[in-house]
Amino acid sequence: MGAVDRSREQAPDEVADLARLFESVLEGVRDVSPRPLSVSQLRAVVALDRRDGVNLRELAELLDSTPPLVSRLCDRLEAVGFLDRLPSARSRRELTLRLSDRGRAYLQDLRSRRRDRVEALLAKMTPAGRAALAAGLAEYRALAAETPDLHR
Numbered sequence: 001m002g003a004v005d006r007s008r009e010q011a012p013d014e015v016a017d018l019a020r021l022f023e024s025v026l027e028g029v030r031d032v033s034p035r036p037l038s039v040s041q042l043r044a045v046v047a048l049d050r051r052d053g054v055n056l057r058e059l060a061e062l063l064d065s066t067p068p069l070v071s072r073l074c075d076r077l078e079a080v081g082f083l084d085r086l087p088s089a090r091s092r093r094e095l096t097l098r099l100s101d102r103g104r105a106y107l108q109d110l111r112s113r114r115r116d117r118v119e120a121l122l123a124k125m126t127p128a129g130r131a132a133l134a135a136g137l138a139e140y141r142a143l144a145a146e147t148p149d150l151h152r
Helices: 003-030 039-050 056-062 067-079 101-124 127-146
Strands: 083-087 095-099
Touching: 039 056, 039 067, 039 095, 039 101, 056 067, 056 095, 067 083, 095 101
Parallel strands: none
Antiparallel strands: 083 095
16 A cells, blocks of 8 residues: 555544644633633624624524523523613514623623633744644635535
8 A cells, every 4th residue: 555545544533633633722712711601601692793683583593592592591691781682673573682892891801811822822832833823724714614514
């Protein structure tokens, strides 16, 4: 068996190893605590930050959840002051969900703390390591944009 054949056999193992490594890096960034929110609540806050002014059904779709579960999740976000429920311009029976100023400030602070952690670790890497990481992540991002169905 030639070198090319062997590298193809090893590719699935290498891909699995890289996937685990990538996941562990992401988990390390997540170690910056999202308190006082749960992971589900944080996902909702991020979704609301990206899609301002959605209704409950739309948010449930974004979170791949059900309206009753998302409604309870919104109750908790509203209780901590991270969510505003406003009358909808489209329908009197509908509410528009918006991230509150407090929710936006929280998300900005969390992202800042996570970015600081990533920057501190990147600063410890060699220039060659940073360049290789940048090239690999750029390729990953391009492929992800071409095949969005793989990320569901």
